[in-house]
Amino acid sequence: MVKFREGDRVRVRDEARAGHIRTPTYIMGKVGVVSRVHGSYRNPEQLAYGEQGVPEIPLYYVAFDAAEVWGGTSSADRVDVDLYEHWLEPA
Amino acid sequence: MSLDQDDHERHDHEADPHAPNEHRGPDTDVWEHRAAALQEALVAKGLVTPDQVRAMIEDWESRTPALGARLIARAWTDPVFKARLLADAKSAARELLGIDPGVPELVALENTDRVHHVVVCTLCSCYPRAILGVPPAWYKGLAYRSRAIVEPRGVLREFGLELAPWVEVRVVDSTADMRYLVLPERPAGTERMSEQELAALVTRDSMIGVARAKEPIGVT
Numbered sequence: 001m002v003k004f005r006e007g008d009r010v011r012v013r014d015e016a017r018a019g020h021i022r023t024p025t026y027i028m029g030k031v032g033v034v035s036r037v038h039g040s041y042r043n044p045e046q047l048a049y050g051e052q053g054v055p056e057i058p059l060y061y062v063a064f065d066a067a068e069v070w071g072g073t074s075s076a077d078r079v080d081v082d083l084y085e086h087w088l089e090p091a
Numbered sequence: 092m093s094l095d096q097d098d099h100e101r102h103d104h105e106a107d108p109h110a111p112n113e114h115r116g117p118d119t120d121v122w123e124h125r126a127a128a129l130q131e132a133l134v135a136k137g138l139v140t141p142d143q144v145r146a147m148i149e150d151w152e153s154r155t156p157a158l159g160a161r162l163i164a165r166a167w168t169d170p171v172f173k174a175r176l177l178a179d180a181k182s183a184a185r186e187l188l189g190i191d192p193g194v195p196e197l198v199a200l201e202n203t204d205r206v207h208h209v210v211v212c213t214l215c216s217c218y219p220r221a222i223l224g225v226p227p228a229w230y231k232g233l234a235y236r237s238r239a240i241v242e243p244r245g246v247l248r249e250f251g252l253e254l255a256p257w258v259e260v261r262v263v264d265s266t267a268d269m270r271y272l273v274l275p276e277r278p279a280g281t282e283r284m285s286e287q288e289l290a291a292l293v294t295r296d297s298m299i300g301v302a303r304a305k306e307p308i309g310v311t
Contacts, residue, residue: 024266027264041195077261080261080263082264
């Protein structure tokens with residue numbers, strides 16, 4: 001069951017976590033829009049340590065305004081990041 | 092280990108003197124020794140055979156950007172295939188090339204005169220190796236990985252690609268298990284070219300998004 005759909009606004013959780021996380025620090029706390037739902041995949045944060053990575057977690061292609069991520073003047077430019085569902089909350 | 096699966100674990104172990112890596116000391120030989128020792132141990136335990144290792148290396152080295160170029164050239168000439176490539180690049184690659192891209196998903200992103208995608212992996216060096224082969228050293232380097240995401244227009248300018256202000260730049264950070272392939276714009280003046288001739292215009296860099304496809308010779 002996927003929690004978000006295309007067009008939903010989401011905020012990336014701002015949590016420093018150790019280990020093989022696939023969420024880059026620069027995107028934590030930022031708000032973007034889901035532009036594609038990739039599907040559900042085994043959790044790489046666990047796979048990296050020889051675990052099974054189940055249950056599978058929905059993965060989203062999330063589009064952010066470059067200005068939201070880096071500051072500066074607003075433009076149409078974007079930063080697009082793949083993010084697993086447990087890193088996202090509604091915004 | 093399947094092809095293209097583990098870029099983010101593997102990058103620490105490659106002996107590539109051109110790839111800056113914050114985790115690696117100056118002595119890269121140690122990684123080669125370690126890989127050799129590991130292989131020896133795995134063979135001794137009967138977990139892999141030397142022939143399997145050889146076959147894997149042979150497979151890796153058979154992958155070149157020519158595979159990706161065939162996908163692009165077909166997409167330029169066949170709208171139905173293009174739609175399929177954009178909807179599900181993995182099955183499109185399997186159908187046209189007869190190979191399994193070996194990754195959870197392969198995603199094609201279309202560049203137009205309004206939107207320009209460029210791919211980076213800021214966390215490691217994820218790359219669609221199965222259809223583009225071994226990534227260039229700069230793709231794995233810290234400079235590209237840290238700068239492309241922040242100032243893509245400046246980085247693209249250094250690659251010789253000046254984008255108009257009205258073009259929307261989308262930097263795609265390949266953070267998870269998806270692999271991205273850019274579908275570059277078909278160059279003008281190529282209307283009469285065959286699919287094979289078109290494929291020769293599709294470069295590796297145009298499929299990463301740091302360049303356009305080559306202009307046909309003789310077109311001004």
